[in-house]
Amino acid sequence: MDLAAVRTFVSAADAGQFQEAAAELSITQQAVSKRIAVLEKDLGVRLFMRTPRGARLTIDGQAFLPHARALLDAEQRAADSVRPGSRALRVDVIGRRVATAGLLRAFHRAHPEVQLDIVTTLFGVDAAIAALRTGEIDATFRAVTMPGRHLPDDIEAVPVLDEPLQLVTGPTHAFAADRAVAPVRLAGQRIWMPGNAPGTEWTAYYEAFAAAFGFTIDPIGPDFGVEVLLDTIAESSTLATFLSERTPLVWPVSHDLRRIPLHDPTPVYPHSLLWRADNPHPGLAALRDHLTATRPDVPGSEVWKPEWAR
Amino acid sequence: MDLAAVRTFVSAADAGQFQEAAAELSITQQAVSKRIAVLEKDLGVRLFMRTPRGARLTIDGQAFLPHARALLDAEQRAADSVRPGSRALRVDVIGRRVATAGLLRAFHRAHPEVQLDIVTTLFGVDAAIAALRTGEIDATFRAVTMPGRHLPDDIEAVPVLDEPLQLVTGPTHAFAADRAVAPVRLAGQRIWMPGNAPGTEWTAYYEAFAAAFGFTIDPIGPDFGVEVLLDTIAESSTLATFLSERTPLVWPVSHDLRRIPLHDPTPVYPHSLLWRADNPHPGLAALRDHLTATRPDVPGSEVWKPEWAR
DNA sequence: GTATCAGAACAACCGATGGTTGTCCTACTA
């Protein structure tokens, strides 16, 4: 399939006639006619009904049009992802559903001129930092300050969000009726956090949290995604898990899950933005400025973070 | 941008060398080299680092790769949307978040071989039926049986889902603490349903519902989307709205919205599948069979539908 | 009813594009 032909198709569909589309594309009407003809032959269907007063879309043409636009969009994005000079800012987030992805969306709303290329494939801080250094990504949201780790000299970081955690239980759990729970009451409990692989900053955080308050983290089982996790939690009277207070959750109400705030102190997960000091991308500066400007005031009192995150 | 070049790029990236990519595409290595070279010139960046042992992606190449795949996917979908003989089944749903979209997803899981082309642009049953008749779409999910309407002879319909409605209120609303509410108790209340334009089947449904139980529907204001609606509801002590029990909602827990089941009777919104009787698309038959086979048993007792929907 | 006009298709032509074969270059490996 020829993208020039697809572009021509969209122009002609918008204009309602080949002549005008030709003018728009600075080619002759005959060239438009030819392009459309080969596209139709390619696809095996008629896209336009030609009349002496213009050309109107056939049914197939109508069905094809939105796909054609999507195709051209994809082309644009692909080109933007590497455009020299002003290529997209490549940002790594842990997942598209976590709070930092929300920060990124807010940034995009505030600065629509900065093209974003969102990457979620990197596993662990170390991989992310390596990717920063090679230039594969421009920035990453991570909890960096793991114990015994020092950031390399060429990597800079700024804290952007302390994300309060909540306890999530099913309706039959011992804490289900509580309005709030203090972390000390978790002592002896088992908290299920599947998919937390050793060596990542997430794991380090939850281990520190568990050690501080005397409960245990159960990393059993692969991570089938938040839905499966919640399905299981909903039906258990002993299992519980942590979830961010800000995570917009998607669940059918039938589960009747309880999200119970943690207080005295509230554990917060410390997100930072990391980047390579010598990265000159203008979008990176914009992102940094935006995040520090919009960073919510730290609650200050009564929050808990690991020693190594202060 | 040339899609053949993009395809070549992906092949070469996968193979790690031009030679193998060339074999795969049944062209010579020199042709691959040329294609990649013009693609690079086109984009203005180097995509591969050539070595005498193969070719490895540069940073830009790595960033470009996922976009390249997305582009080829989009091309595939575009072609499928009109492929003669086995083109995609064009199905219209009211929105991607409502329950019928869920039915469609389930169908897609059960029959992945049927290509789906989901359309959400049609406004109202009448437009949908017109589109069915011209062939612009193959099927539509609608609540058809509006008062005084008769389906044209060439259009068939089958009920597929009775969707129970719930009341949604903020924490300060009079009903906020109730475990369930009977529709009779809604008498005198104002229910906010923004964006319900006159003449659509949605409006007809809610008007019938309101008339049957003596409350009023307030269609004030444009529909800014469910998030804005819920933001407003959360902070009001008098406003409430209806929402499907099955709608997986996305909201930050801080809103503390209440979803209150409606009982005695439970109002249900009647979705049907409509299609043109003489449409021979095999995927249409599959969809029909799937929906009737998986249709949940009607609760039978204690549900309410408009007179004209029985 | 005939002339005019807008817009599309068809035909002939021609240069750019994109493929081929043939060759050379380079860094590993035996």
Next chain:
DNA sequence: TAGTAGGACAACCATCGGTTGTTCTGATAC
């Protein structure tokens, strides 16, 4: 040091995609 795998460069040629010129058709004006 020779052999080998893999890529680039050069020369060549067919095809493709554009151009100009012309014809065809149906609606509108006279």
